[in-house]
Amino acid sequence: MVGSGGRGTVAGAAVLLAAALAVTGCGATGGGESTSAVDRGVAAPEAADREAGSVREDAAAERNAGQDTAGERGEDGAGSQEASADELPDPAATHIVRTASLTVTVEDVPGTLAEVRTAVESAGGYVADESTDRDAEGHDRSRVTLRVPPREYDDLLEELSGLGELVERKVSAKDVTDQVVDVESRIETQKASVARVRELMDEAVALSDVVSLESELSDRQADLEALQARLKSLRERTGMATVTLSLHEPDGEPVAERKEDDPSFGDALAAGWDAFVTMLRWLAVVLGASLPFVAAGLLVALVWRLVRPRLPRRSSGAHGVTSPLPVAAPPETDGDDADDADDSDGSDGGGNDSGSGGGERAGKR
Numbered sequence: 529m530v531g532s533g534g535r536g537t538v539a540g541a542a543v544l545l546a547a548a549l550a551v552t553g554c555g556a557t558g559g560g561e562s563t564s565a566v567d568r569g570v571a572a573p574e575a576a577d578r579e580a581g582s583v584r585e586d587a588a589a590e591r592n593a594g595q596d597t598a599g600e601r602g603e604d605g606a607g608s609q610e611a612s613a614d615e616l617p618d619p620a621a622t623h624i625v626r627t628a629s630l631t632v633t634v635e636d637v638p639g640t641l642a643e644v645r646t647a648v649e650s651a652g653g654y655v656a657d658e659s660t661d662r663d664a665e666g667h668d669r670s671r672v673t674l675r676v677p678p679r680e681y682d683d684l685l686e687e688l689s690g691l692g693e694l695v696e697r698k699v700s701a702k703d704v705t706d707q708v709v710d711v712e713s714r715i716e717t718q719k720a721s722v723a724r725v726r727e728l729m730d731e732a733v734a735l736s737d738v739v740s741l742e743s744e745l746s747d748r749q750a751d752l753e754a755l756q757a758r759l760k761s762l763r764e765r766t767g768m769a770t771v772t773l774s775l776h777e778p779d780g781e782p783v784a785e786r787k788e789d790d791p792s793f794g795d796a797l798a799a800g801w802d803a804f805v806t807m808l809r810w811l812a813v814v815l816g817a818s819l820p821f822v823a824a825g826l827l828v829a830l831v832w833r834l835v836r837p838r839l840p841r842r843s844s845g846a847h848g849v850t851s852p853l854p855v856a857a858p859p860e861t862d863g864d865d866a867d868d869a870d871d872s873d874g875s876d877g878g879g880n881d882s883g884s885g886g887g888e889r890a891g892k893r
Contacts, residue, residue, distance in 0.1 A: 623762065625702045626681055626769035634692035637668035637775050644672060644773060647687050651680035653768065669776040681769040688773055704762055711759045718752040 634640040637660070645655060653676030660670040676684050689697060725745045732738045 623705045623708045623766040625704055625765045626678060627700050628685055629698040629772045630688055631696040631774045632692045632694055633778055634775050637670050637777060640691055640775055641670055647684060648674050648676060651684050652677050667777040667779055671774050674771040674773060675768040676771060678769050704766060708762050711755055715755045715759060718748060718755060722748050722752055
């Protein structure tokens with residue numbers, strides 16, 4: 529009985545233990561689920577924060593990238609603007625030759641000239657040339673050349689045009705910037721060339737090399753000075769504008785436009801006399817130029833006449849007598865040839881005798 533009751537107690541305890549374990553497992557599972565839920569509840573905001581942070585970082589990166597791009601675009605735009613600005617010509621670097629010609633009719637030429645000098649000096653210029661005279665009718669006229677700074681050029685033209693009645697106005701401008709730049713570049717190249725020749729002269733040892741290098745240096749130095757003179761002329765022409773002003777009274781004629789009347793008999797006679805005098809002058813010049821040669825020729829002829837009688841004369845035999853040519857000796861003959869010759873002579877003699885005898889007999893008859 530006891531045994532069976534003990535086994536029942538053990539079985540009941542095992543059942544209770546299994547039930548307790550099951551309850552504990554469910555609690556643990558629920559706790560785990562609740563813990564997981566809590567963890568998920570806590571982790572969700574953190575994930576959201578992380579995602580928000582990543583989004584903010586991406587946005588910041590995009591903003592930075594946009595700013596960098598905008599900066600690059602701005603720099604590119606600024607660079608293009610600077611490049612465009614560089615491509616535009618600098619007014620200070622341009623070299624322009626400005627010239628003008630004005631013809632103005634005024635009532636008082638001397639008084640107007642005084643005003644012109646004052647205006648030019650006030651503009652920082654000067655009077656480069658002046659020519660004043662009177663025409664055949666006694667009217668004053670003047671022609672002046674003015675040099676003024678380019679910045680005062682236009683204002684001075686307006687002021688000079690208002691001195692009286694403007695008859696003619698001509699204005700021109702020529703850009704010589706290319707010429708100035710070219711000459712400046714050639715000057716720098718020529719300077720380097722001259723310096724190189726001088727270095728070679730310092731290194732030269734042979735006298736022939738020194739002489740050759742000195743000649744080359746002289747030529748290159750002359751070329752350099754010519755380029756510098758040309759550059760100076762260009763800068764003077766571009767540094768100051770030139771204005772030519774002609775002034776004349778209302779009934780007078782300007783210097784530049786003065787016309788000569790038709791020639792008269794007196795004018796023709798005067799022109800012919802001038803031509804005749806000019807011809808005589810040239811003849812005198814030619815004669816004067818040839819006199820040294822004529823004098824030298826006469827002197828040589830006189831010396832020859834004085835010296836010729838004293839020269840030794842050659843004998844006449846030396847001129848007309850010639851030695852006779854040698855006569856060839858007759859050819860020698862052999863003995864037989866001599867006998868034949870004698871026989872022929874005898875026969876010839878007999879013939880002659882018979883001939884002569886016959887002749888005598890014919891005479892006797």
